[in-house]
Amino acid sequence: MKKTYNELTITLDDDYVELIADFIANLIDDAVELGIGNIIVRSENDLTSVKDALAAFEGIEMSFKLEEKENKDWIKAYQDSVQPIEAGKFYIFPSWYEPKEELINIKIDPALAFGSGHHATTFSCLQAISEFVKAEDRVVDVGCGSGILGLAAKKLGATVELCDTDPISVKSTQENFALNEEAYDKLWEGSINQADGCYDVVIANIIADVLKFIAKDLKKATKENGYLILSGILDKKEKNLLGSFQELTLIKRIEKDEWVTLVYKKETNG
Numbered sequence: 001m002k003k004t005y006n007e008l009t010i011t012l013d014d015d016y017v018e019l020i021a022d023f024i025a026n027l028i029d030d031a032v033e034l035g036i037g038n039i040i041v042r043s044e045n046d047l048t049s050v051k052d053a054l055a056a057f058e059g060i061e062m063s064f065k066l067e068e069k070e071n072k073d074w075i076k077a078y079q080d081s082v083q084p085i086e087a088g089k090f091y092i093f094p095s096w097y098e099p100k101e102e103l104i105n106i107k108i109d110p111a112l113a114f115g116s117g118h119h120a121t122t123f124s125c126l127q128a129i130s131e132f133v134k135a136e137d138r139v140v141d142v143g144c145g146s147g148i149l150g151l152a153a154k155k156l157g158a159t160v161e162l163c164d165t166d167p168i169s170v171k172s173t174q175e176n177f178a179l180n181e182e183a184y185d186k187l188w189e190g191s192i193n194q195a196d197g198c199y200d201v202v203i204a205n206i207i208a209d210v211l212k213f214i215a216k217d218l219k220k221a222t223k224e225n226g227y228l229i230l231s232g233i234l235d236k237k238e239k240n241l242l243g244s245f246q247e248l249t250l251i252k253r254i255e256k257d258e259w260v261t262l263v264y265k266k267e268t269n270g
């Protein structure tokens, strides 16, 4: 145990506390404390990159205080308790576990970027990918985080491109593709507006407000008769989002915990 730990206090609108806390819990393995209008994260690791990842979120005002404090006894727990999970056709496991023969294996170690597979939004996307991605599809993973969704599509034989506005996610995606001995076809720091052409499947697990903000580009990037998988939508935000995608056909809705995943088809006349 180190002599000191880092404490990051995030002050934000109380409506977003749970959402952002969920996001942080998937970035790191350390304790996240929820307050009224604030979240406190404590870790022996440097929390600058968590702060930077949060600062990259568009549409949510946050202020940050990062301090170094004397260590009492937090740390050391979650990493030991990270369990593998099964989602759709996939088995997501940390490297200290053995793969499972009957499933498609994806090795992900807990790291700074979002996407260990445990969060309801990632889990539901993996289910949707199992159902809608076919070999040789051209797929883009928008907001790739750890790269887990792109990796899943790659394992199904798709051509995969990925992007994220956060450089830590881009790095983490590179590392996770290497860890799984897979190669992506393109990876860039940025968003879907920089994509080149159209895709059979567009996947975006971000948050409702951002999905709304980039709706036009997501729809444009989806091929005729292609699929658009949207996730990261809190149930209370769903209604407000639907209007931005109303010209597409909603073919599947997956609800897990308080999170909703929507699968749209862009019909030929859509």
Ligand SMILES: C[S@@+](CC[C@H](N)C(=O)[O-])C[C@H]1O[C@@H](n2cnc3c(N)ncnc32)[C@H](O)[C@@H]1O
Residues within 6 Å of the ligand: 053, 056, 057, 058, 113, 114, 115, 116, 117, 121, 122, 125, 142, 143, 144, 145, 146, 147, 148, 149, 163, 164, 165, 166, 169, 190, 191, 192, 205, 206, 207, 210, 214, 232
């Ligand atoms: C909830 S995480 C999803 C990570 C991973 N795809 C998964 O399903 O577990 C959302 C990611 O979207 C990224 N992001 C936020 N706004 C974005 C935008 N406008 N365009 C692309 N990525 C964005 C964040 O940096 C974050 O890595």
